[in-house]
Amino acid sequence: MYHKRDISWLSFNHRVLQEAKDPLVPLYERIKFLAIYSSNLDEFFRVRVSALRQFQKMDKQERKSMLEVKPKKELREIKKIVHQQQVEFGIIFRSQIIPALREHNIFLLNDYQLFSSAQKQFAQAYFLEKVLPHLQHQYISTAVDVPFLKNRSLYFVGRLAQSDELGLVNIPSDVLPRFIALPGDEHQFQVTFLDEIIRANLHHLFPEGMQSAYSIKISRDAELYIDDEYTGDLREKIRASLANRSIGAPTRMLYDSSMNIELTQQLKSIFGLSKNDLFPGARYHNFSDFFAFPAPAHVEGLYDAPMPPLPHPVLEHADSIIKVMQQQDVLLHFPYQKYDYIPQLIEEVAQDPQVESIKITLYRVAKDSSIAKALVKAQKNGKSVTVFVEVKARFDEASNLLWGETLQKAGARVIYSRPGIKVHSKILLIGRREAEQLRNYTYLGTGNFNEKTATLYTDHALLTADERLANEVADVFRLLEEVSLEGSFQHLMVSPVNSRRKFVACIEREIQHAKSGRAAWMMLKMNSLEDTAMIDKLYEASQAGVKIKLIIRGICCLVPGVPGLSENIEVISIIDRFLEHARVYQFANGGEEALFLASADWMTRNLDRRVEVVFPIYNLTLKQELVNILQLQWADNVKARMLNAEQDNPYKAVSTEEAPVQAQKEIYFKLRTALETNK
Template sequence: MTEEIGTGSSLQNKYFNREMSWLQFNARVLQEAEDTATPLIERLRFIGIFSNNLDEFFKVRYATIKRIAEAGKGGRSFLGGISASELMEEITQTVIKHQKTSLSILNTIERELEKEHIYIIKETEVSDNHKAFIANYFITKVSPALVTIMIGELEKFPSLKDSAAYLAVKMVMSKEDKAFEAKNTYALIEIPKNVERFVELPADGNKQYIIILDDLIRYCLNNIFSIFKYDSISAHMIKITRDAELDIESDLSKSFIDKISKSVKNRSAGDPVRFVYDKRIDKETLDFLMFKMGIDSTDSIIPGGRYHNRRDYMGFPSLGREDLQYKKITPLPIPGLSLQGSLLDKIAQKDYLLYAPYQTFSYVVKFLREAALDPAVKAIKITIYRLAEISHIASSLINAAKNGKEVTVQIELQARFDEQANIYYAEQMQGEGVKLIFGVAGLKVHSKVCLIEREENSRIVRYAFISTGNFNESTARIYTDYTLFTSNQKIGKELNKVFDFFEVNYKIKKYRHLIVSPHYTRNSLYSLIETEILNNIKGKPSGIKLKLNSLSDYKMIDRLYAASRAGVKIKLIVRGICCLIPGVKGMSENIEIISVIDKFLEHPRLFIFENGGNQKLYISSADFMGRNLDNRVEITCPIYDENIKQEINDTFEICWSDNVKARIVNQNQDNKYRKNNKVKVRSQFALYEYYKNKLEA
């Protein structure tokens, strides 16, 4: 029944390119740094988020495109109608433009900080009042952590660390110097990561001073190189980004933990994919470095500003200035669900929904703490993707194992950039008797579920929570996510089937309630979309509402296009990548898309289908990306409780009504803010008020 788009259509006319769409998402992050309504110190932190995002983009996505180009493949069908080499050039030019904008914004923010009597000084601006402090700070804190390499005379250039920042030092040697034959000699100073990047200097009255570590080191160059005689010395920042793909060896004698651990360590030697340098560096030094480092035309070469690793701005100090930061909110309790009594007793009576960070993540920890102590609880099973650095989740599971519970943890050791933390906790849990499962060959386990089995009246009763986000106390303060607490035995039994699949994965289970990737999600979603098309044709209520992080799967997009052509109204809230082009006559005129970037990171996956008036509503760990649909274990859970259905509908509509922080995704990809004459709705702030009002009611 579904009408497919003709194969004669140009891919570039049907879909936005995934990488360019991602860069537009990161431009929205940069808009938050530019927005004068964003508190001043938070604007600096958005500069950091923008930069951190870009680092990860080059490590993963640009590295993949480079591999395609180096393999001699065009990649047009995979990349949406553009060749790999063309796309690499387009990415580089776009990033150069965005970096230029980010530097301009940073300069503006620094001028605004000065109006607030906060001064970020350079090494040439150090006052007499600060000289003694800086000298002592350098000797006691910085100098012991410095790695300085004299590269001018080395035959082999040292391997630079991925995403570490270096000062490339050039010394024009004095005629009196006998140590070096060449007129110029070069050194590299690695900016230490174990020293604060922003050094707070003693205040002068109401004036506060910061010096960036790079400039503090520049100020102390004569101290570092005091044994040499030179006429002049200069230092400019450089950074390389390496391919972050893990190459896992096949040695059968090694444990999976050992293989992943070694692969993570080897990541530091991955091929370079981006070289960023201070555009004020002299050509002679730049040519020397690029020749020695083997930087070539397939790498993205970005002329940048004075400072790199601007991701460190995420940790810019608060300076005691609460007026220049977001007002902190106190996460709210769930109405009717006290943290003082037994959660399991309450959940046995009805389902509850947690929406973090508006409501407190403490319920997740409390659920596990209670299960760890309850003599009636016999088993705990959980999937883990990303843990907090200090994880109460992990300690609760270890506590449960010490109390004799059968604890099974499916932990994903290949969670990108969190492998080391997960390895650490995996080894801890394994040492305490927790049973670990390391996934399914060829599939990442991205689902976020926990199941406990409790003996009640000589039978096993199951309790569970299913989430759209990670069980991570740190991210739960800044990521918005739904978590359903339920004692629905049908859902509990099907969750148990998923854990059985982890252990015996040649047997494909069947489900009536859960939708599980990689076997069922794609076709189940196709069927749900098809139903909306048929209902619309029959004159029944129809409509699709989706909230996603990313939408990039071409086949899924084609189904949504077909629904649009059939007259089905579709509302999409997509935070990040969106390859669907909305509002095109004859293809997608019934599809509207917004993206909300604000104080919190929008993270839930939510699917709402009108279904002829008998609405079907799901929360999920899966985005509409090929990897989530076909190459990961994902769980999409139906919502059956009518009150929770209404609550989720309410929260979707509040987000959809945003006319302060919502950007319209349109054919021009110009990130225009949605503006209208309606009452101002800043959805994240409105959602907090919504939940406060529910408590009062």
């Protein structure tokens, strides 16, 4: 018994929408969650829906051997759920967000007739000076070549007055701000859509007049279909395929639901769409643009209270991070604590005459990466720098390729993706000559070497010189350099070598403890739980009496609480200001608790088709630190939702006597308190 992956993902995105609905969330944070929901949904259609479309084209028997769901039926179900969520989205925006903005004297003017005469003059001048140079308009009909609509771009379309032709014009929100502050009353902050300024000036483009202008948007297939990827230069193939992403097949046309049926059907015919491609929406699309919704100055309470990253109690005043690592393991918690120490570490070893080599895996590289810059400096200082750059990291391929070339030009050894497998591990290895021997220092993390996401994603990172771990990280790099997927690891779990087998062994051990009457439990935190073999193993453990607590942010194909199957399994999901990204696996282990951090979720791809590293925490103090964080997350009764068979995302029930626990705030406050206590 499993939830379907894509339906479970839509349930996750509904949890994001719940944050936009929550009146306890500051207003501009609610607007941000509307933007996140919209951005997530765009990617879902560009990737997952496009994949289902590709499956539809396959031979029926071949498709059955590869896919458990029926694509056509799945697409119908997706469309129904998305429509329900879009209706809820519209209600939240119109009935909650807009009135709440007004309460703060912020007005989003969505009708040109509401503009004052001064604002109309401003809008016309803005149109002629700023907007008109970026517009491309055209006349279309079924008798002429079909115009190409760019992926995720906005357009106005409408029937021209006294004509069978249609007019089409782009809304250039890719080069101009989507929202424009209007001049007006100093006591009111008035904003309008770029769309409205264009709508009011369409007569400059179509002198004959347009009956009504409706907004539309096409989402296109974002997969990079690389023919024969197992031969040739994969880097060059990906570079060549990136251009195809913008011209992929349509997967959704979002249109203004006030558009009449005749025009909708005409567009369907012109652009060669099916009825399942058509999604009615509101007057405006691309709500991801609300990430940049302008705010008035000096208005309090619009955003979350600041939680600036905290200094680490040991690293902040250390003269040398390497010297700290020689004495003790260090555990970092992002974004609660500073990420600065990681580029600082690479900067330090770049200058250290005893350091001979640096090796690192880069999966998603920030555009202005301080990590990559420090690696360039290390190479120029004569260190042997080896960088494994994953060029198949979706939507980050271009940035990864750019930094790969930069490092290569500096003289670093850059190894690009291996065909057929992704390197998703987050590891760094420093080789330092000490007393005529090479000693290894390592960083193992749950999140990317990316200083931007380190301010938004919750992750953990271990800095250690423990030979048990550091020497095995060296073995992982050896496998990567030798293009081998075979090895022996005693302390690390490494996908696809042994992580599935070792995780299964951990579960089996709990099953045996339960059958012997001993305490048996596990608490597992991950982004996604999709692999059916691992789910079956959890079901088996539940039936044996093992108590299982799961914290799953996104996809969860396991169905909890089913009598005789999963009654000993509880699942919660936490959606809050930071994106929960860490993977933590804790097992009772007969009283000697085992705790692992990982780059890997329990998805088939993470266990079988990616290079992942799962690492134990041996230091008892650090282990307890992580346990305390896990327990706070499980106790969350403010942002935690219960995942259930219905997938309706109820908030965790709270009794009147129970104190509110918002895990992310509690974790931050406890780390800050510990820091102040140790001063």
